[in-house]
Every structure is written in C-alpha cells, then in structure tokens.
Amino acid sequence: MGIYLPIAEMSVNAFVLLAMGAAVGFLSGMFGVGGGFLITPLLIFYNIPPAIAVATGANQVIASSFSGALAHLKRGTLDFKLGFVLLGGGIFGSTLGAYVFALLRRVGQLDLFISLLYVALLGTVGGLMLVESLNALRATRGGQPSGQKRSGQHNWIHKLPLKMRFRASKLFVSVIPVLAIGAVIGFLASIMGVGGGFIMVPALIYLLRVPTNVVVGTSLFHITFTAAYTTLIHATANQTVDVVLALLLMVGGVAGAQYGAQIGQKLRGEQLRALLAMLVLAVALRLAFDLFVRPEHLYSITNIGIAGES
Amino acid sequence: MGIRFVQCATTFCFGLLALSGANAQAVNPESIQIGLSTDEVYLTADFSGADLTIFGAIENIDPLVARQHRYDVVVVLEGPSRDVTVRRKDRVLGMWINTRAESFVNVPISYSLATTRMPQDITDSLNYKRLSLGSDNIFLEPANRRQSPVTIQEFTDALRERMQATSLYATNLGGVQFLSQNLFRATLKLAPSVPVGTHRARAYLFKNGQFVKESSAQLAILKSGFEQWIYRSAKQNGFLYGVFAVVLAIAVGWLGRIVFRRD
Numbered sequence: 001m002g003i004y005l006p007i008a009e010m011s012v013n014a015f016v017l018l019a020m021g022a023a024v025g026f027l028s029g030m031f032g033v034g035g036g037f038l039i040t041p042l043l044i045f046y047n048i049p050p051a052i053a054v055a056t057g058a059n060q061v062i063a064s065s066f067s068g069a070l071a072h073l074k075r076g077t078l079d080f081k082l083g084f085v086l087l088g089g090g091i092f093g094s095t096l097g098a099y100v101f102a103l104l105r106r107v108g109q110l111d112l113f114i115s116l117l118y119v120a121l122l123g124t125v126g127g128l129m130l131v132e133s134l135n136a137l138r139a140t141r142g143g144q145p146s147g148q149k150r151s152g153q154h155n156w157i158h159k160l161p162l163k164m165r166f167r168a169s170k171l172f173v174s175v176i177p178v179l180a181i182g183a184v185i186g187f188l189a190s191i192m193g194v195g196g197g198f199i200m201v202p203a204l205i206y207l208l209r210v211p212t213n214v215v216v217g218t219s220l221f222h223i224t225f226t227a228a229y230t231t232l233i234h235a236t237a238n239q240t241v242d243v244v245l246a247l248l249l250m251v252g253g254v255a256g257a258q259y260g261a262q263i264g265q266k267l268r269g270e271q272l273r274a275l276l277a278m279l280v281l282a283v284a285l286r287l288a289f290d291l292f293v294r295p296e297h298l299y300s301i302t303n304i305g306i307a308g309e310s
Numbered sequence: 311m312g313i314r315f316v317q318c319a320t321t322f323c324f325g326l327l328a329l330s331g332a333n334a335q336a337v338n339p340e341s342i343q344i345g346l347s348t349d350e351v352y353l354t355a356d357f358s359g360a361d362l363t364i365f366g367a368i369e370n371i372d373p374l375v376a377r378q379h380r381y382d383v384v385v386v387l388e389g390p391s392r393d394v395t396v397r398r399k400d401r402v403l404g405m406w407i408n409t410r411a412e413s414f415v416n417v418p419i420s421y422s423l424a425t426t427r428m429p430q431d432i433t434d435s436l437n438y439k440r441l442s443l444g445s446d447n448i449f450l451e452p453a454n455r456r457q458s459p460v461t462i463q464e465f466t467d468a469l470r471e472r473m474q475a476t477s478l479y480a481t482n483l484g485g486v487q488f489l490s491q492n493l494f495r496a497t498l499k500l501a502p503s504v505p506v507g508t509h510r511a512r513a514y515l516f517k518n519g520q521f522v523k524e525s526s527a528q529l530a531i532l533k534s535g536f537e538q539w540i541y542r543s544a545k546q547n548g549f550l551y552g553v554f555a556v557v558l559a560i561a562v563g564w565l566g567r568i569v570f571r572r573d
Binding site for chain 1: 353354355356357358359394395396397398399400401404405406407408465468469471472473475502503505506533536537538540541544545548549551552553554555556558559560562563564565566567569570571
C-alpha cells in the first residue's frame with residue numbers, strides 16, 4: 001500500500017515502514033534503547049533524505065520509549081529520581097550538541113564526523129559490553145553466583161562528594177557523575193540524532209552500577225525526554241519532521257516495544273547485555289564497512305533547494 | 311486542446327488547399343500542438359506514481375511523408391529545477407570520505423521522455439545535442455564556471471549518471487503513438503517521488519530526421535489538501551508543529567501500551 005509523505009515528498013510502502021517500526025520497537029523495549037541508532041540508518045537505506053530520517057527517527061523514538069517506559073513503570077523498574085538528574089545534565093548537553101552540529105555542518109565534514117563518532121562509540125561500547133557479559137555468562141555457568149552488584153568493590157566514582165540516594169536503584173552516589181553522564185550523552189545524542197540509549201545503558205550499568213533491570217526503564221524514561229527535545233529542535237530549526245512517516249513507524253514501534261519488554265523481562269541481565277552488545281557491534285561493523293570499503297558510487301548528489309526559492 | 315486544434319486547422323485551411331507545389335512546405339511548414347489530459351495533478355495520501363497522457367496534433371502535414379511514417383515526435387516532461395551539489399568520495403587514511411564537490415544550478419529534478427521510436431532512428435545525435443533533448447544532452451550549468459573544464463566535465467558526467475540512475479529520469483521508447491496521420495498520444499510516467507512544482511511538457515516534431523517545430527504546455531503537480539496542510543504547518547509554525555508531533559508520539563505510545571500490553 002503506497003502512502004505519500006508530505007515532508008519527505010515521496011511515496012513509500014506503508015507496510016514496510018510498519019514492519020520497520022515494529023522490529024526496532026521490539027529491540028527498544030527489550031534493551032531500553034530508543035532505537036534511534038537503528039531507525040535512522042534504516043530510513044536512509046530506504047531512500048528517505050538523511051535530514052528527515054534523523055528528525056523523524058527522533059519523533060518515533062518518543063513513542064516507543066514512552067510506551068516501554070510505561071511498561072517498566074508498572075513493574076517498578078523505573079527510577080524517577082535518577083532519570084530526572086540525568087535529564088538535567090542531558091538538556092545542557094543536547095543544547096551544546098545542537099550548536100556543535102550547526103558548526104560542523106558549516107565546515108562541511110558533518111557526515112564524516114558522525115560516521116566516525118558512530119563507529120568509535122558503538123565499537124567501543126559494544127566490544128566492552130560483549131567481553132564483560134560473556135565473562136559473566138561463563139562465570140554463571142561455572143557455578144559462581146553472578147554478582148552484578150559486588151559490594152565493597154567501589155570505583156573512584158563512588159568517592160565523589162554531593163551524594164544522593166536513589167532508592168529504586170539501590171544506589172547512594174554523588175550527583176556529579178550522574179549529571180556528567182547525562183550531559184555527555186545528551187551532547188553525543190543530539191549530534192548523532194539519537195536518544196543515546198545505547199550509551200546510557202552501559203554507562204549506568206558499568207559506571208554507576210545500577211541494576212540492569214532498573215537501567216532499562218530509567219533509560220527509556222530519559223530517552224523519551226531527550227527525543228522530544230530533539231524533535232522540537234529539528235521541527236523548529238530545520239522543518240524536517242514528517243509526522244505521517246513518524247506515525248507509521250510509531251504504530252509499529254509501540255506494538256513491538258510491549259512484546260520486547262516482555263521478552264526482556266524473561267532474559268537474565270548478562271544475556272540481555274550480551275545481546276545488546278552484539279546488536280551494537282553489528283551496527284558499528286556495518287558503518288565501518290561503509291567507511292572503509294570502496295563505495296559502489298563515488299559520487300553523490302545533495303539537493304540544496306528549489307532554485308529561486310531561498 | 312482538441313478545440314484549439316480544430317481552430318488552428320481551419321485557420322490554415324486555405325494554406326492546406328494551396329499545398330500542391332514542391333516548395334509548399336517552405337510556405338506552410340508543419341507545426342505541432344499538444345494538450346494535457348489534466349493541468350493539475352494532486353498528490354494524495356495514496357499516490358504511488360501515475361501515467362500522464364498528452365495528446366497532440368501535427369498541423370499542415372504532408373500526407374506523403376505521413377504515409378511513409380517519416381514524422382516523429384519526442385515528448386518530454388521536465389520537472390522543476392533545483393540547485394544541486396555533487397560530491398566525490400576519495401580515499402583518505404583508508405576511509406572513503408567526501409573530498410571534492412561541485413554545485414550546479416537549475417538542474418531539472420525529474421525528466422521523463424517518450425518517443426515514437428528508438429532515438430537514433432529519429433534524428434542524429436548532433437540534433438539532440440543542439441536541442442538539449444534527452445537526459446544525455448540536457449545542459450547542466452555549473453555554479454562555478456571558472457573551474458577547470460576537466461573538473462566540470464567530470465562532475466557533469468557524474469551528475470548525469472546519478473540522475474539517470476533515479477526513477478525520476480525515465481525514458482519510454484515507443485511511448486508516443488500516432489492515432490491517425492496527424493494525431494498522436496504520448497504516455498509519460500510520473501514516479502512515486504515526482505517533485506512538487508511546475509512541470510513543463512515539450513513536444514518536438516521531426517520530419518525526415520530534421521527538427522521542425524516544438525510546442526509546450528504546463529503541468530502543475532500539487533500536494534492535496536491534507537498533505538499541503540501538513541507541509542504548510544511544518545514550514546510556517548515549526549515549533550507548534552513540533553509540539554504536535556511530540557504530543558502525537560506520546561499519545562500513540564500511551565495507546566500502544568493499552569492496546570498491546572503484554573503483562
């Protein structure tokens with residue numbers, strides 16, 4: 001069934017987009033990532049102009065992460081307090097990121113910078129998570145209890161001042177690293193046009209040692225807001241949000257997110273982390289492939305705009 | 311358009327009667343008229359490409375030439391033009407990144423062509439080039455004319471090749487059919503991603519391999535009411551549109567939770 005997108009100005013197949021939304025929504029609900037790092041490349045692959053793919057992807061992420069966050073709220077695996085502190089840093093980082101985004105676009109190497117950032121971040125995060133979770137899995141199989149929260153083993157982060165108690169996360173930690181994590185993720189997210197869940201999840205697990213099940217819900221909560229903020233910025237500054245496209249993706253996405261959250265609940269923390277690590281690595285490899293392998297077409301065309309209309 | 315054709319035909323009626331001498335064509339050369347089945351095409355939500363039919367007539371035909379099928383027609387539908395940039399990737403430190411770029415002005419975003427037969431059987435390449443006819447011959451104007459000719463040629467070729475690879479540049483060989491000796495019908499494809507704006511249809515008449523005359527008509531491609539409304543809201547009230555998009559997403563997320571909840 002063909003459907004015409006008013007902002008992208010093209011006709012697309014509605015079922016392909018519904019399926020795309022459902023698949024990404026499923027992974028989103030399962031891992032607590034917004035799915036922006038999956039949906040944006042998929043849309044570009046489907047010939048949607050990149051600027052519209054980034055902005056509309058953010059809009060879609062709101063729906064699936066909100067839907068997923070509701071599911072976690074019901075189960076009590078959402079730490080509001082932690083979420084709000086992260087958000088405080090996040091808004092600051094996003095604003096800074098939007099400024100750097102405009103700066104890079106003027107210099108003309110935005111695409112390269114974003115690709116490198118994706119490959120480096122996804123590669124590092126995915127690689128580290130995979131190694132850790134595989135070790136944890138092996139340890140569990142060996143009969144040792146998988147103690148994610150090893151008491152007594154504190155890193156330097158836990159020595160900082162301004163401590164705050166996060167009850168739902170069973171955490172007593174300084175607000176400085178929490179704000180910093182929020183800011184760094186907000187910064188990267190707005191440059192990359194994603195919610196930042198794939199960095200948030202490992203950062204909360206490994207740096208703050210938040211239990212995996214709480215991480216997913218809290219991350220989804222945080223992403224809902226950062227994605228909403230990104231959508232507003234894109235809609236105001238670039239007019240590149242296509243609501244028809246977003247609606248198609250959302251409908252598939254929210255359905256997928258509920259099923260994903262259910263499956264995620266059945267998996268153990270280290271299994272979940274291993275799977276997310278593999279997904280993140282796969283995307284990193286795909287992007288690295290584009291960067292390092294000779295492209296099929298050396299030349300590409302960018303529309304500047306309608307002649308005579310500025 | 312049919313009416314206009316009849317009017318024209320009567321105007322030239324006297325001339326037709328005089329058409330007996332060998333030098334008559336010099337006095338009354340053939341001309342061509344076209345009319346579109348519609349002046350406006352609306353892109354509705356279910357638009358997934360369409361066929362556009364263009365009718366036309368040749369006036370003052372030479373019956374002898376017509377019987378030998380030596381009249382040929384090429385019809386082109388050229389979309390609105392935009393300024394585009396062509397970027398070239400090169401290998402830098404092992405990575406393929408955009409290095410050089412050239413901009414071009416007024417490049418037609420779509421170009422759909424229909425002919426009576428194979429292009430090389432209609433006329434020679436020199437004529438096509440002179441008329442800028444066909445996607446191989448459209449004139450592509452570089453923004454920076456002082457760039458070296460070699461570079462301009464390289465990027466012009468690349469732009470042409472990339473545009474031809476899209477579904478917006480289409481050729482329909484045999485898409486123009488004669489319904490009678492002087493009436494013809496051209497079928498052109500409108501791609502699903504056909505650009506919005508004013509398109510220009512041009513018909514070129516060839517006689518014995520020589521270009522005789524051309525005629526043109528306009529076609530407006532517009533978004534239909536709802537699509538236009540969304541588009542206008544997004545452009546004019548960006549912030550409110552953004553708020554709407556966010557609220558919509560929250561609503562869909564909430565509804566989705568109720569409808570699809572699994573726990």
